[in-house]
Each structure stands twice: as C-alpha cells, then as structure tokens.
Amino acid sequence: MTTTDRRRFLQGAAALPAGFALASGASRAATPAGRADLVVTGATILTMSPAEPVAQALAVRGDRLLAVGRDEDCLAYADRGTRVIDGRGLTVTPGFIDAHSHPLLAQEAIGVNVNLRSIRDVQQALARKAAETPPGHWVRGVMYDDTKFVEERPLDRRDIDAAVADRPVIVRHRGGHTAVVNSKAFELAGVGPDTPDPFGGRYFRENGELTGKVAEHAMDVFFEVGTWPVMDRDTWRVSAAIATRDMAKQGITSTTDAYGSRDEFLAYRDAYDAGELSCRIAFMPGGNSEMFAALKEAGIASGFGDAMLSIGAVKYSADGSASERTMSMSTPYAGDPDNYGILTMTQEQIDEAVDDAVAHGFRVGIHANGDVAIDRVLKAYERVLADHDGPNPRHRIEHCSLVNDELLRRIKAAGVVPTPFYTYIYYHGEKWSAYGDEKMRSMFAHRSFLDHGIPVAPASDFTPGPYEPMMAIQSMVTRTDSRGRIWGPNQRVTVDEALRICTVHGAYASFEEDVKGSLEPGKLADFAMLGADPRRVDPLALIDVPVVRTVMGGRVTHEA
Numbered sequence: 342m343t344t345t346d347r348r349r350f351l352q353g354a355a356a357l358p359a360g361f362a363l364a365s366g367a368s369r370a371a372t373p374a375g376r377a378d379l380v381v382t383g384a385t386i387l388t389m390s391p392a393e394p395v396a397q398a399l400a401v402r403g404d405r406l407l408a409v410g411r412d413e414d415c416l417a418y419a420d421r422g423t424r425v426i427d428g429r430g431l432t433v434t435p436g437f438i439d440a441h442s443h444p445l446l447a448q449e450a451i452g453v454n455v456n457l458r459s460i461r462d463v464q465q466a467l468a469r470k471a472a473e474t475p476p477g478h479w480v481r482g483v484m485y486d487d488t489k490f491v492e493e494r495p496l497d498r499r500d501i502d503a504a505v506a507d508r509p510v511i512v513r514h515r516g517g518h519t520a521v522v523n524s525k526a527f528e529l530a531g532v533g534p535d536t537p538d539p540f541g542g543r544y545f546r547e548n549g550e551l552t553g554k555v556a557e558h559a560m561d562v563f564f565e566v567g568t569w570p571v572m573d574r575d576t577w578r579v580s581a582a583i584a585t586r587d588m589a590k591q592g593i594t595s596t597t598d599a600y601g602s603r604d605e606f607l608a609y610r611d612a613y614d615a616g617e618l619s620c621r622i623a624f625m626p627g628g629n630s631e632m633f634a635a636l637k638e639a640g641i642a643s644g645f646g647d648a649m650l651s652i653g654a655v656k657y658s659a660d661g662s663a664s665e666r667t668m669s670m671s672t673p674y675a676g677d678p679d680n681y682g683i684l685t686m687t688q689e690q691i692d693e694a695v696d697d698a699v700a701h702g703f704r705v706g707i708h709a710n711g712d713v714a715i716d717r718v719l720k721a722y723e724r725v726l727a728d729h730d731g732p733n734p735r736h737r738i739e740h741c742s743l744v745n746d747e748l749l750r751r752i753k754a755a756g757v758v759p760t761p762f763y764t765y766i767y768y769h770g771e772k773w774s775a776y777g778d779e780k781m782r783s784m785f786a787h788r789s790f791l792d793h794g795i796p797v798a799p800a801s802d803f804t805p806g807p808y809e810p811m812m813a814i815q816s817m818v819t820r821t822d823s824r825g826r827i828w829g830p831n832q833r834v835t836v837d838e839a840l841r842i843c844t845v846h847g848a849y850a851s852f853e854e855d856v857k858g859s860l861e862p863g864k865l866a867d868f869a870m871l872g873a874d875p876r877r878v879d880p881l882a883l884i885d886v887p888v889v890r891t892v893m894g895g896r897v898t899h900e901a
C-alpha cells in the first residue's frame with residue numbers, strides 16, 4: 342500500500358462501524374508468479390513448515406516467497422536481473438518475531454544512558470547531562486540496572502545528590518517499574534519521609550528516610566512537576582528507524598510495541614512513510630492512553646492496518662515487575678517474608694478494562710507477572726469468554742511469569758497466549774535468588790506451556806530485557822545465566838522448540854500465522870541467515886551464532 346493510499350485508509354477508518362476490524366496483512370495475496378528478485382541457494386533452510394521442514398533454496402518476488410525447495414526449483418525463477426545469494430554454510434530461519442517489546446522506551450535522545458557497571462560512572466554521566474540541562478528541567482537517566490554494579494549495591498538518593506543537587510534527577514530502571522530520584526526531585530514533588538505510599542506504589546524507606554527508590558504509581562507524582570524534556574516528531578521518527586534497524590541486525594523482522602501512545606504510533610508511521618522502518622510493528626495501544634480512546638472513537642480495533650504496521654491488543658498492567666522484584670505473588674520473596682509484591686489494578690478495574698476493550702473489538706493484553714495477578718486477569722478473561730461466540734480471540738497475558746498447574750489448565754482452556762521473558766534467565770541471573778530455586782521451577786515456564794499445548798509467545802520486553810533471539814534461544818534451552826548458574830532446569834526446551842517459539846508462535850500471537858512465522862510460498866519473505874546451524878552448536882555458545890543477513894519483505898535490512 343502506498344503512503345497516500347494508507348493515509349486515505351487511516352482517514353477513512355473513521356467512517357467504519359464500531360468494532361470493524363480489518364485483518365492485518367491486508368495485501369494477503371495468492372502465490373506470486375514470474376521472475377524472482379532474489380534467490381538463496383545451497384543453504385540449510387529451517388522452514389518451520391511441516392510439509393517440508395528442511396529446504397535448500399528459496400526464491401523471492403516483491404515482498405513474498407515465490408518458491409521454497411531445491412536449488413533447481415528456485416533457480417528456475419531466476420534471470421539476469423535476479424540477485425542470487427550463495428547460502429552455502431548458512432542456516433536460514435523465518436525472520437524472528439518479538440511479541441512484546443518497547444522499542445522506543447529508552448528515549449536516549451532526551452536522556453542519558455546509564456547502563457554502566459559502576460555507581461561512579463553513573464554519577465559522572467548524570468553530572469555531564471546536568472551541565473547541559475537548563476535549571477528547573479529534569480535530568481533523565483535511562484537503562485539503569487540495580488544489580489550490575491561493581492559496588493554490589495543499588496544506586497540511591499545520596500549517590501545522585503552527590504553528582505547533581507540543583508536539578509531534579511530521575512534515573513529510570515530498564516525494567517520501567519521503578520526509578521531512583523534525588524532530594525531535589527522529592528522537594529519539587531512535595532514528598533517527605535512521612536508521605537504515605539499511594540495505591541499501587543511505594544516510596545522506599547530505610548531507618549525512616551527516603552532511599553530514593555520509588556516504584557509503580559509512586560513515580561507518577563514526579564511527572565507532574567518541573568519541566569520535562571520533549572521529543573519533537575523528527576526525533577521520534579529517527580528513534581523508530583534506529584531502534585528497528587538495531588533489531589534487524591539480530592535477525593528480527595517483526596516486533597511489538599507493547600504500550601504505545603500517539604507519539605510512538607506517529608514515530609512508526611513516519612519511519613514507515615520514509616522507508617526507514619526495518620521491522621514490522623504490531624502496535625499495542627496503552628489502555629490509559631488518549632490514543633486508545635481515539636481509536637475506539639474512530640472504530641479502529643485490533644487487526645487494523647497492514648503487514649508493516651498494525652493495531653494489536655490493547656495493553657494494561659496489573660502488577661509489578663519480575664526483574665525489579667515487585668510482582669504480586671501468593672507467597673513472599675525469598676528472605677523478605679512481608680514482601681508479596683505490588684498489584685496495580687483492582688479486580689474491578691481489570692474487569693472494566695476487559696469489558697470495554699471487548700465491546701470495542703479489541704483483543705486484550707494485560708501485564709501480569711505474579712500468580713496472584715495472573716489469576717485476576719484470567720478471571721476477567723473467563724468471564725467475557727463465557728459470552729463469546731466464534732473463534733478464539735487470543736487474549737494475552739503479558740509476561741505470565743509465575744504459574745502453577747491450575748493456572749496452566751485455565752490458560753489452556755481460555756485459549757490465552759502467554760508472553761514470558763525469553764532472555765531473562767541468561768541476562769538477569771543475579772536477580773533470581775530473590776525468588777529462590779523452588780519458584781524458579783515455575784517461572785518463565787516455556788516447557789510447562791508447551792507441555793500443556795499452549796502456544797507460548799516469544800518476548801524480550803526490551804528495554805527491561807535484551808531482545809537478541811540467539812541469546813533467547815540459549816536462555817530457554819539451557820536455563821543457565823551468564824555466570825553459569827542454572828535456574829529451573831525443568832523448564833528447558835529443545836533448540837527446535839525454541840526456534841518454533843521465536844517464529845511460528847510469534848506469528849500466532851499477532852494473528853498472522855497465515856502470512857509469516859514459516860517459510861512457504863505465498864508468505865512474506867521474512868528470514869534470517871545465520872552463520873551456523875543452531876541445532877548443531879554447543880547450546881552454551883548459541884549466543885555467538887552470527888546473524889549474517891536479515892531480509893524483511895524481500896528487502897535486505899541487515900548485512901554483516
């Protein structure tokens with residue numbers, strides 16, 4: 342669809358009846374015919390198609406696969422204008438899909454990246470940023486991780502005060518659910534040691550003093566005071582181009598923005614129009630955003646859009662975070678007997694959100710990490726599904742981290758798609774002792790989901806988690822963290838299963854299994870070319886398998 346067509350299409354949407362949903366992948370075509378633009382030969386092609394699981398060659402015309410099979414079958418479509426890539430020694434997989442990510446969350450354009458390994462380095466970075474920030478304006482640190490410092494302790498209010506005292510500073514955890522602020526920030530917001538915690542939030546205290554750490558809804562008050570940096574539309578567009586280009590380098594051809602507002606949507610749309618979008622985007626509007634209200638008003642619902650940019654499920658968040666240890670559980674955190682985590686929505690709020698979304702033709706995706714939150718979200722889904730007629734709407738539970746047999750049975754019965762973190766075991770290992778070995782046997786439970794016949798989706802939750810699919814596959818296959826510690830080995834999956842999760846299941850999660858997730862004639866020409874066969878390398882070295890080339894819709898989006 343051309344830019345003008347799509348604009349007209351989006352504008353025309355206002356005239357559609359409420360609840361009208363156009364299937365994504367609007368240009369679903371029959372198998373194309375004629376000359377191939379691109380042919381790959383001599384490769385090991387893991388098609389994920391039961392009809393022909395391993396092929397040697399593929400041919401592409403436009404954005405679609407023309408043929409998948411033997412060299413001679415595909416070369417038959419080649420002529421002088423066809424680019425032929427020698428795939429000898431390379432393994433081709435369907436393009437990797439990330440079903441839950443926040444590509445634009447870091448906003449490095451207006452903040453300073455503090456994904457650093459010492460508190461001193463963070464202080465210096467904040468001081469540098471403060472020096473170029475006008476008085477009264479917020480200094481933002483992004484991508485903070487409390488467990489990765491050589492000092493072996495988290496950042497606190499005093500650390501930031503020592504670096505920046507005269508301007509408000511907020512250092513946001515890469516997980517998105519907590520932050521550390523300085524004394525100036527508390528002063529501006531009027532928060533003191535005796536200020537009560539708001540519902541669904543916490544000002545952390547030690548010996549009656551604020552530590553600087555704030556969680557969930559306790560962050561809200563800071564966004565209402567002082568002057569915040571703004572991103573202009575061009576900066577947003579460039580951010581979308583850079584974020585999706587970086588993802589393409591890792592073999593990703595489709596990702597999901599799992600909580601978007603108008604700024605994010607325009608960023609993707611502008612990058613798309615400029616030919617700068619390197620991944621397909623399933624856009625999940627934030628349930629509390631003005632954009633969601635506008636979409637409902639316009640009669641736009643889940644599935645609307647095209648194969649590059651489509652509207653996914655509406656997103657809500659019912660509890661805290663796994664990596665920041667605030668998720669809501671029925672049993673306490675290890676060594677912290679009074680800490681059961683934080684719920685951020687009441688059952689009534691969840692029920693209302695689900696009713697409203699379903700009434701407007703939306704699928705629902707609710708963030709629920711702990712077993713308590715998962716139970717609440719399932720209750721809301723079970724209630725609306727009792728009145729539901731027709732195909733499975735595939736409501737989602739975002740993260741769905743801590744499960745048990747009862748929850749697994751209910752997830753299966755409700756046809757719900759869980760999206761557990763796929764790189765967390767490997768990348769966030771130092772955080773799992775807060776849960777303990779017993780809980781880790783039931784967390785990020787890819788094996789249990791598969792065993793229950795649940796189409797578990799691939800999810801990085803970038804920025805909280807890294808999105809590299811090869812790291813994800815190693816993480817799911819070995820359940821071993823980067824320091825060699827093993828967490829919940831009962832949840833291991835095979836390399837074949839991990840590949841299937843990252844491709845076929847990713848397509849299922851966005852209702853696009855008929856256009857992507859496997860390499861078959863007529864489907865989108867989305868694939869990754871790897872320097873080694875993941876099925877043949879040491880599982881602890883999967884992370885080192887290089888992505889040599891990525892192709893999305895027949896276009897090369899990455900070439901090493």
Ligand SMILES: [Zn+2]
Pocket residue numbers: 441442443599802
């Ligand atoms: Zn998320």
